Each structure stands twice: as C-alpha cells, then as structure tokens.
Amino acid sequence: MKRIIILALSLMLLLGCTFSGAETVEQSKLTMLGGFSVKYPKLPDYYTFTVEENNDMSYQAMIIPKETGKPILLLRMAFNDEWDGVNSLADATQEDMTVLKADFYTVTELDYGEIVFEDSQTNTGIPVLIARAADGSFGAIYTIYMSHEIEIDIFPNAGLEGVSEENIQTVLAFLNDVEFIPIEKK
Secondary structure, eight states: OOOOOOOSSSTTTTSSOOOBTTBOOOOSEEEETTTEEEEOOOOOTTEEEEEEEESSSEEEEEEEESSTTSOEEEEEEEEOGGGTTOOBGGGSOHHHHHHHHHHHHHHHHHHHOOEEEEEEEOTTOOEEEEEEETTSSOEEEEEEETTEEEEEEEEOOTTOSSOOHHHHHHHHHHHTTOEEEEOOOO
C-alpha cells in the first residue's frame, strides 16, 4: 500500500502556513484538492509552519519548534486511490487496518524498531490511529478523510530524548478542534 502520507486531521498542520521561504501567513482554513477544507486552531507561538509541497495530489509541511524540548512535526496529506470510497478511518475494515498497520510497520521498521498502535479520536469524533516506536524515536497520528491519508509524524528535537506520551497528547490536543468541511458541489 502506498503510503502517500497524509493530511489534515493530524491537521494541526495547517496552522499558520508559510507559502514562501520565510514569510509566515496565519490561516484558519485550508482547502485540499477542491474536495474539502480543514478548519483548525492557531498554531502555538513556539512553532513555525513551512509548506514544502502543495499540489493537486499532496500537501506536506514541516512544523518546527523555535525552542528546545518540543518535538518536530511533519504533516502530510495525500489522496490515495487504495482508500477510494473510504470517508474516514471508522469506515475501514479490520482487514484494511491490518494491512495499514503492516505497511506502517514495514515503512518504519528499519529505522525505528518495534511500532505500537493505539486507536483514539479527537474531541470532534474523528477517529485516529496513533503509532509510536517502542524506543521513543518516532510517533505518528494517522487518519483518513474522503479517501485522503492524513498523517502527522512526530520526531524528537534538541532537548528531547524521545517522543513521549506528553508529546503525543499535545499533538492530539491540537487536533481536537480540527474540523473537516466538505465542499458542496454545485
């Protein structure tokens, strides 16, 4: 399964985008591929947001802390035809989830060792899959919306020995107020 890694939910992402080099633009809404918009809260002041890729098929942004002791975040969103017709992670079958976890493990195993998974959801009811390396070297929050994979990868930064439960919960807290808004076709 291609891991055309991913978008919004994990969409803390779109919190204050930089569309060119060093120019930071605050936003509260991002439109993805004309199919839906993501409404999100303001990014905390100690993070900067830099868009690295934004095209018809994918979106990627780095969310970098301005201070030590905070994790580095990588937001990825992309349409994946393997999820065609799947509106959310809740619609995925058990077989789909088994394949997803196996793929996730395969993609990360060589670099990060054993991966542990946990099902969760945001305050707005968006189901998410939390993945983390047992050694703390990596964490991720993953979801699906309208056949788009959305993932926020979490990496230790200077001053952090590893990705902690607190780091995961901080990212989830950012996502708690994220809303997906389908664009109505006229």
